Amino acid sequence: MKDSTKEDINSSVTMTTKRGLITDSFKVVKKARNGVKREKRPPTPPPQKEPESEMAHEEELQRLRQFDLDWRFGPCTGISRQQRWERAKRHGLSPPEEVRDLLLQTHTGPDYNLSLWSEYPL
Amino acid sequence: ILDKTRKLLAECGAQRAAKMATLLMFSDISAQKEASSLLCRPTSDDQGPVYERMSLAYSPCSERFTVGERSFSRQYAHIYAARLMQMRPLLSDRAQQKWGPDVLIRKLCDLQTGEQCCIVGTLFKRMELQPSILKEISEEHNLLPQPARAKCISETDELILEDELQRIKLEGQIDRDKCVTGSVIAIYGAEKNDGKFTVEDFCMADLPLQTPRPALSSDRFVLLVSGLGLGSSHADSMLGLQLLVDMVTGQLGDQGEQSGAATISRVLVAGNLLSQSTQDKDASTKPKYLTKKTQAGSVEAIRLLDELLCQLVASVPVDVMPGHHDPTNYTLPQQPLHRCMFPLSSVYPTLQLASNPHQASIDGVRFLGTSGQNICDIQRYSSMDSHLEILEDTLRLRHLAPTAPDTLGCYPFYQKDPFILEECPDVYFSGNAPTFESKLIKGPDGQEVLLVTIPVFSSTQTACLVNLRTLACEPVSFSAFSADDDEERCGGLWRCGDCGRWG
Numbered sequence: 001m002k003d004s005t006k007e008d009i010n011s012s013v014t015m016t017t018k019r020g021l022i023t024d025s026f027k028v029v030k031k032a033r034n035g036v037k038r039e040k041r042p043p044t045p046p047p048q049k050e051p052e053s054e055m056a057h058e059e060e061l062q063r064l065r066q067f068d069l070d071w072r073f074g075p076c077t078g079i080s081r082q083q084r085w086e087r088a089k090r091h092g093l094s095p096p097e098e099v100r101d102l103l104l105q106t107h108t109g110p111d112y113n114l115s116l117w118s119e120y121p122l
Numbered sequence: 123i124l125d126k127t128r129k130l131l132a133e134c135g136a137q138r139a140a141k142m143a144t145l146l147m148f149s150d151i152s153a154q155k156e157a158s159s160l161l162c163r164p165t166s167d168d169q170g171p172v173y174e175r176m177s178l179a180y181s182p183c184s185e186r187f188t189v190g191e192r193s194f195s196r197q198y199a200h201i202y203a204a205r206l207m208q209m210r211p212l213l214s215d216r217a218q219q220k221w222g223p224d225v226l227i228r229k230l231c232d233l234q235t236g237e238q239c240c241i242v243g244t245l246f247k248r249m250e251l252q253p254s255i256l257k258e259i260s261e262e263h264n265l266l267p268q269p270a271r272a273k274c275i276s277e278t279d280e281l282i283l284e285d286e287l288q289r290i291k292l293e294g295q296i297d298r299d300k301c302v303t304g305s306v307i308a309i310y311g312a313e314k315n316d317g318k319f320t321v322e323d324f325c326m327a328d329l330p331l332q333t334p335r336p337a338l339s340s341d342r343f344v345l346l347v348s349g350l351g352l353g354s355s356h357a358d359s360m361l362g363l364q365l366l367v368d369m370v371t372g373q374l375g376d377q378g379e380q381s382g383a384a385t386i387s388r389v390l391v392a393g394n395l396l397s398q399s400t401q402d403k404d405a406s407t408k409p410k411y412l413t414k415k416t417q418a419g420s421v422e423a424i425r426l427l428d429e430l431l432c433q434l435v436a437s438v439p440v441d442v443m444p445g446h447h448d449p450t451n452y453t454l455p456q457q458p459l460h461r462c463m464f465p466l467s468s469v470y471p472t473l474q475l476a477s478n479p480h481q482a483s484i485d486g487v488r489f490l491g492t493s494g495q496n497i498c499d500i501q502r503y504s505s506m507d508s509h510l511e512i513l514e515d516t517l518r519l520r521h522l523a524p525t526a527p528d529t530l531g532c533y534p535f536y537q538k539d540p541f542i543l544e545e546c547p548d549v550y551f552s553g554n555a556p557t558f559e560s561k562l563i564k565g566p567d568g569q570e571v572l573l574v575t576i577p578v579f580s581s582t583q584t585a586c587l588v589n590l591r592t593l594a595c596e597p598v599s600f601s602a603f604s605a606d607d608d609e610e611r612c613g614g615l616w617r618c619g620d621c622g623r624w625g
Contacts, residue, residue, distance in 0.1 A: 071287060074200065075203055086537075087207075087537050090537070091208060092211070
């Protein structure tokens with residue numbers, strides 16, 4: 001059943017191509033992109049944060065990544081760090097408290113809360 | 123029918139001597155009443171005795187099996203990790219109890235060649251015949267789609283133990299054909315030079331602790347039935363089903379039987395309420411314009427089920443668990459059937475739509491069980507055939523469904539594995555078994571569990587009655603017309619006058 005309908009479609013397509021291309025009736029219009037492209041370039045990067053807080057920020061992220069890669073607490077993909085910490089606590093694996101404190105800070109974003117591999121479709 | 127009754131009487135005479143006088147069976151209660159009042163003039167309405175059905179304290183404990191928001195964006199590694207995390211301390215304790223408190227419990231990465239030690243991990247059985255979608259669609263193999271096998275074990279199977287980091291092949295004193303993937307066990311032995319671990323002994327987590335059940339004063343029964351198979355093309359079991367409903371609601375028999383039926387305080391239907399023929403796959407493969415006007419087979423079947431349940435719930439509390447062929451999700455734990463499918467019976471508060479697996483405490487007696495998918499799956503991937511044996515094995519492993527998620531569909535849990543038994547039940551059942559079997563087992567810490575395999579009602583016409591006071595279980599059979607019989611047979615439920623056995 002399916003094959004016969006496919007053949008019908010194919011034959012109808014070939015028939016229209018013999019008569020003419022669709023681009024004969026609808027011309028291809030190329031948009032003028034040059035000016036728009038340049039305008040959409042990102043503006044200059046934001047001014048650098050102070051070096052100390054930048055370093056502390058990096059250290060905290062590094063600490064969290066170490067927590068992610070610690071094999072004792074199970075796999076880290078697909079769940080948030082908070083959920084993984086709680087699972088480790090529930091099973092008595094004594095996860096480090098400092099990780100929890102880092103996660104409970106309010107100004108943090110997804111780079112703190114989600115695991116190392118969260119951007120990959122695992 | 124006269125010949126059959128005579129035969130039964132002859133049997134009874136021989137069996138009466140062997141019958142235990144102390145166990146009070148359901149049939150005995152009915153037999154104790156006075157002479158049958160069936161063949162007599164009907165009494166006027168206000169003179170008939172009214173039997174009260176006991177209503178028992180019931181508390182469902184199935185919160186762990188209800189899945190809230192369903193997110194399938196997780197891998198299944200979490201459930202295995204949670205399983206191992208949870209079972210490791212239990213197995214370490216058991217290992218120390220079995221092989222001495224100073225037994226070395228090592229992780230696989232710390233193993234030293236030739237050292238006698240104990241390792242704890244998850245079993246993995248590599249089976250050649252295990253259906254693999256990758257092999258099927260692979261062009262190299264040129265495989266045609268294989269029909270589903272009854273058993274997927276073969277001589278070339280290998281057992282491997284995995285812990286958090288590594289895996290090692292096992293050989294030695296472990297029966298490979300009886301083990302299934304996903305069981306967490308502790309193994310005692312040593313690693314030999316060839317990189318395989320030689321097993322000398324192994325142990326499972328065994329039964330968890332059990333809080334003793336309360337002593338009951340009188341006999342109360344719970345009826346367990348499964349595999350009703352409604353909506354099938356041949357309605358063989360409808361008469362048996364109607365007889366069952368009539369018996370439970372007290373519309374069958376004389377005063378003796380009715381007072382006996384009043385002691386049935388709950389009915390538990392364990393799965394496969396609909397028959398497999400309602401699950402026709404045509405609706406999904408045929409194009410829409412052909413199936414637009416046709417109704418799914420399950421619609422009519424659910425309507426039948428609703429009418430049947432309506433008769434039951436008007437008189438007795440009923441727990442309904444879904445099964446493999448029922449309209450709910452496929453993965454375990456199956457969520458309760460939705461109450462919108464039961465417009466007639468969901469009005470009654472006695473209808474309890476339960477999940478599969480189901481856990482409840484009926485008058486202090488803890489029931490835990492499934493509709494049989496976990497047992498059938500283990501049967502397929504091991505050499506064991508008896509459902510009762512497999513049921514006992516799952517209890518000893520302390521896990522309801524060890525093959526989930528490998529070969530049995532399961533929701534990707536990550537916090538904890540809800541199939542691990544945390545508390546020992548008093549009655550542990552599984553539905554849709556080929557025959558009725560029951561056994562009372564004892565645990566190492568004084569636990570006592572009744573194991574029941576509930577037979578498929580549509581083929582065996584048998585249900586089970588569990589006595590909550592004594593934890594004794596007996597089958598109840600309903601005979602009906604059968605197309606296979608040559609001789610003329612009268613359908614009906616009949617009781618032997620001598621021993622009071624139902625047949």
